[in-house]
Amino acid sequence: MNYTYLLINLGLLLFSILVFSNKQLNFAAQSKFIILAVLINVFVFSVPTEFLTQLKVIVFNPPYLSGMTLWELPAEELLLSMLLPLSGMAVYLFLNRLFPANTLEKYSLALSNILLGVCIAMLYFGHQKLFTVFTFSILLVFLLYIEYVSKIRFMYRFYRAFLVSLILFYIVYGILSSLPVIQYTTEETLNFNLAHIPFEAHFYFMSMLLLSIYLFELFKSRARS
Numbered sequence: 001m002n003y004t005y006l007l008i009n010l011g012l013l014l015f016s017i018l019v020f021s022n023k024q025l026n027f028a029a030q031s032k033f034i035i036l037a038v039l040i041n042v043f044v045f046s047v048p049t050e051f052l053t054q055l056k057v058i059v060f061n062p063p064y065l066s067g068m069t070l071w072e073l074p075a076e077e078l079l080l081s082m083l084l085p086l087s088g089m090a091v092y093l094f095l096n097r098l099f100p101a102n103t104l105e106k107y108s109l110a111l112s113n114i115l116l117g118v119c120i121a122m123l124y125f126g127h128q129k130l131f132t133v134f135t136f137s138i139l140l141v142f143l144l145y146i147e148y149v150s151k152i153r154f155m156y157r158f159y160r161a162f163l164v165s166l167i168l169f170y171i172v173y174g175i176l177s178s179l180p181v182i183q184y185t186t187e188e189t190l191n192f193n194l195a196h197i198p199f200e201a202h203f204y205f206m207s208m209l210l211l212s213i214y215l216f217e218l219f220k221s222r223a224r225s
Contacts, residue, residue: 002064002065002066003066004064004179004181005064005065005066005074005077005176005181006066006076006079008076008080008175008181009076009079009080009083011172012083012084012086012087013086015087015090015168016083016086016087016090019087019090019091019093019094020090020093022094022097024097025090025094025097030093030216030220032219033215033216033219033220033223034089034216036215036219037211037212037213037214037215037219038082038085038089038212039082040211040215041082041085041208041211041212041215042078042081042082044211045081045207045208046071046073046078046081048134048138049073049081050071050072050073051134052130052131052134052188053072053073054072055130055188057130057131057184057185057188058131058183058184058185059182059183059184059185060074060077060181060182061179061180061181061182061183064179064181065181080172081208084208084209085208085211085212086212087165088161088162088165088168088209088212088213089161089212089213089216091161091164091165091168092157092158092161092165092213095157095160095161095164099160102153102156102157104156105154105155105156107156108153108155108156108158108159109147109155111155112143112147112155113147115139115143116140116143118136119136119137119140119143120140122135122136122190122200123136123137123140125190126189126190129187129188129190130188131184131185131188131189131198131200132188132189132190132200134204135201135207136203138204138207139203139207142207142210142211142214143210146210146214150214150218152214152217152218152221154213154214154217158209158210158213161209162206162209162210165205165209166202169202169205170195170197173197173201173205174195174196177193177195177196177197177198178196184198184201
């Protein structure tokens with residue numbers, strides 16, 4: 001039994017606790033929205049992750065795992081899909097408190113449209129690669145719905161939080177990929193890595209954080225109405 005992956009998750013949990021302990025964030029009043037959003041995210045993303053694991057597109061290295069599983073996935077992976085978005089949400093709320101102005105929101109649609117174009121391009125060039133198809137299909141659907149169907153406007157703040165959260169992402173996935181705790185079948189990816197991390201993994205994380213923040217904002221807006 002090895003606790004490497006669990007220790008990484010513990011680090012993310014401690015980071016989240018540290019940020020949320022800031023009284024100005026008023027975590028207690030928002031905790032039910034945050035926790036519910038993150039738990040739904042875990043459930044949603046456990047489905048494609050388990051499917052990709054069954055097909056050996058994503059492979060977990062047993063020597064770095066505790067051996068505990070849930071839904072045929074390592075317990076640590078499910079914890080990561082909860083704690084990494086939770087850490088990103090902590091960053092999101094902290095930045096919103098530190099920089100409350102939302103004057104750049106008007107530019108977020110243009111950035112989202114660029115990302116939609118990236119998704120379409122990646123799906124075209126990587127249509128035979130499962131991890132590529134899953135990643136960019138999910139992000140494409142989320143972006144289309146949030147920008148063109150949903151009435152909630154938060155994307156500028158999301159992009160800001162995502163960029164800062166990439167620091168955490170690179171630390172966590174840098175360790176996971178270099179040991180390696182997680183390996184990706186190169187035949188099912190674009191085989192283009194940044195710091196040993198597949199290009200697609202960045203956008204998989206983006207989708208996870210986007211869903212979590214959207215649900216948080218949705219629950220919060222419904223509670224106010």
